[in-house]
Amino acid sequence: MPLLTIHNRQISWTPLLVLGYLFYLLLGAMVFQLLEKQAETHFRDQFQLEKLKFLQNYTCLDRQALEQFVQVLMEAWEKGVNPEGNSTNPSNWDFSNSFFFAGTVVTTIGYGNLSPSTVAGQIFCVFYALFGVPLNLAFLNQLGKGLNAHLITLERWVQKPGRAQVVQTLAVAIFLTTGTLLFLVFPPLVFSYVEGWSYGEGFYFTFITLSTIGFGDYVVGTNPNKHYIPVYRSLTAIWIVFGLAWLALVFNVGADLMEKFLQLKWHKPDLSLAEGATTKLEDEPEQPRIHIPS
Secondary structure (H helix, E strand, O other): OOEEEEOOEEEEOHHHHHHHHHHHHHHHHHHHHHHHHHHHHHHHHHHHHHHHHHHHHOOOOOHHHHHHHHHHHHHHHHOOOOOOOOOOOOOOOOHHHHHHHHHHHHOOOOOOOOOOOOHHHHHHHHHHHHHHHHHHHHHHHHHHHHHHHHHHHHHHHHOOOOOHHHHHHHHHHHHHHHHHHHHHHHHHHHHHHHHOOOHHHHHHHHHHHHOOOOOOOOOOOOOOOOOOOOOHHHHHHHHHHHHHHHHHHHHHHHHHHHHHHHHHHHHHHHHHHHHHHHHHHHHOOOOOOOOOOO
């Protein structure tokens, strides 16, 4: 277990890591509250003004009737029905959308914009996830091993004496650059063109999806005013699977680097003491050995 040395006393750094983790969560909470709370209040007030304007324009309605209609809209949205448009909107449960939903279940992304509404669908979803999530983890693990094997092959192919560190750095740089282009840079361009989002919104959706955070505020293929090709969401689901494997490797590399950094930083005093002890032993002359015959 990594230890922190303070005044020649070794202390486990696990409590410090726990405190640092909690501090990071508290920091995130304060920043999000600072950035979002005022905007939420503004949107809430604006929505209330819009309801008042609506009642003023349509005097045949009272507030209670309007609130009931809003409730109907909320229930429709929770069931995955987009209130915009009409009954000719594409189904949320055609094969392409169902394939996309199945991918969000086994990858644990869970956007939240669509969920089974029938009892049979909910029960099946539970057992489907029960076996699908471990299967997905095993698949991603094998896919990650394959990507790692290509890195090792690249390193062995160009490895020469005295250049091991340079080659390793080059291999990691190629891996990160290629993956960043394929999974984080180019896809937002496609989503921006198809969905009508800005590039920033497309990048936000890309990272939130591949990191399995999945807020559900941005989901591909849900705009009723756009015509999507039938395989659009299915191709997106396949891209998500490979992107998950790549980003999981990046997160693992980041976690390993962080652990090594902490161990190196906190074990540095121990290393200096050890080097001092070694130097002292080397400076001392070797004592003569006296053999006493039996």
